[in-house]
Amino acid sequence: MPSDAKKAREAAKKAAAKGGKGKKKEVTPSMSENASVVSLSALDEELDQAAATLAKIELENAAARSVAGALTSDPKGLDHRVESLTITFHGREIVVDTKLELNRGRRYGLIGLNGSGKSTVLQAIYNKEMPIPENVDMYLVSREMPASEMTALQAVVDVDSVRKDLEHLAEQLAGQPDEESQEKLMDVYERLDEMDAELAEKKAAEILHGLGFTKTMQMKKCKDFSGGWRMRIALARALYLKPSVLLLDEPTNHLDLEACVWLEEELSQYKRTLLVVSHSQDFMNGVCTNIIHLFQKQLVYYGGNYDQFVKTRLELLENQQKRYNWEQSQLQHMKDYVARFGHGSAKLARQAQSKEKQWLR
Numbered sequence: 001m002p003s004d005a006k007k008a009r010e011a012a013k014k015a016a017a018k019g020g021k022g023k024k025k026e027v028t029p030s031m032s033e034n035a036s037v038v039s040l041s042a043l044d045e046e047l048d049q050a051a052a053t054l055a056k057i058e059l060e061n062a063a064a065r066s067v068a069g070a071l072t073s074d075p076k077g078l079d080h081r082v083e084s085l086t087i088t089f090h091g092r093e094i095v096v097d098t099k100l101e102l103n104r105g106r107r108y109g110l111i112g113l114n115g116s117g118k119s120t121v122l123q124a125i126y127n128k129e130m131p132i133p134e135n136v137d138m139y140l141v142s143r144e145m146p147a148s149e150m151t152a153l154q155a156v157v158d159v160d161s162v163r164k165d166l167e168h169l170a171e172q173l174a175g176q177p178d179e180e181s182q183e184k185l186m187d188v189y190e191r192l193d194e195m196d197a198e199l200a201e202k203k204a205a206e207i208l209h210g211l212g213f214t215k216t217m218q219m220k221k222c223k224d225f226s227g228g229w230r231m232r233i234a235l236a237r238a239l240y241l242k243p244s245v246l247l248l249d250e251p252t253n254h255l256d257l258e259a260c261v262w263l264e265e266e267l268s269q270y271k272r273t274l275l276v277v278s279h280s281q282d283f284m285n286g287v288c289t290n291i292i293h294l295f296q297k298q299l300v301y302y303g304g305n306y307d308q309f310v311k312t313r314l315e316l317l318e319n320q321q322k323r324y325n326w327e328q329s330q331l332q333h334m335k336d337y338v339a340r341f342g343h344g345s346a347k348l349a350r351q352a353q354s355k356e357k358q359w360l361r
């Protein structure tokens with residue numbers, strides 16, 4: 001028997017197909033607001049002391065971040081672009097006047113030196129500290145599932161509370177006839193179908209199985225798992241949810257080879273937007289369609305996976321080196337000329353000086 005929610009969804013789908021003339025609802029809280037309400041109540045019930053401490057650190061970190069930027073993409077679209085983006089953390093500049101671009105269907109790998117600020121960028125995006133539209137649903141996995149009384153299986157199915165948020169969102173979008181809203185609406189429906197309650201446990205169990213949980217382990221309480229296994233539960237929740245924008249910070253830490261391969265395969269088919277920080281080049285090669293290089297406080301974009309990035313960057317550096325060598329030889333030539341002909345070549349001398357200054361900058 002289809003659930004009431006499913007029946008309502010089918011009706012709304014039909015209404016949307018007829019031209020999006022669904023009844024406009026009162027404004028409901030955004031996905032992210034709901035998500036934080038859900039996670040706050042979960043905190044009350046489930047989080048242990050350690051998780052509460054981590055949450056406190058997160059809040060302190062958020063307070064230490066300052067973020068500015070301007071949304072230049074369509075607020076209703078599936079692609080997101082923030083320009084003039086500057087992020088500081090504890091007074092240190094992480095990025096300055098750069099561009100964040102997250103397009104639908106792309107799987108971005110964010111790379112950069114240790115300590116350059118990759119995690120800070122992820123957190124700032126997730127907290128929407130920059131003007132990313134409120135109704136864009138995101139999910140960040142940066143740490144393990146808190147130790148609680150819930151079983152691993154329950155912990156994954158529990159994330160299903162997001163379904164209600166999606167249903168609210170669908171109702172809102174159904175009342176908006178414009179093309180972008182309707183496109184978004186179809187995506188929300190697709191996700192609701194994937195989250196069908198009858199299949200919920202089966203799907204959660206499949207994901208957990210892929211991440212190495214036997215049937216017995218799936219029924220074990222979260223608090224009885226090590227941090228590494230609880231990290232896998234956090235990943236399973238994200239894979240169950242399949243948000244519009246999925247942010248993963250070092251997802252392969254704590255995974256054995258088999259689970260890594262499974263995760264890579266799973267993420268390589270992610271149809272929405274993925275932004276992942278990982279030190280594993282193999283993983284990035286298998287998953288990413290684009291690389292974002294956090295370099296000299298800028299986000300620099302490259303097409304292709306990690307190997308392609310290395311190749312492109314090498315070519316760029318080689319070309320730069322060639323250009324530098326050529327300029328140097330020109331410079332020397334001018335200097336030689338000035339030395340040979342003295343006064344009559346003031347213009348060349350000025351050019352040589354200005355070239356030299358350029359390279360010294």
Ligand SMILES: Nc1ncnc2c1ncn2[C@@H]1O[C@H](COP(=O)(O)OP(=O)(O)OP(=O)(O)O)[C@@H](O)[C@H]1O
Pocket residue numbers: 089090092112113114115116117118119120121
């Ligand atoms: N509590 C803090 N006080 C001051 N600076 C901090 C604090 N926490 C982190 N930082 C600094 O902020 C910068 C950005 O840290 P972040 O963790 O985002 O970098 P990262 O690129 O993700 O690093 P890694 O690759 O090592 O995980 C780092 O240089 C770090 O030293």
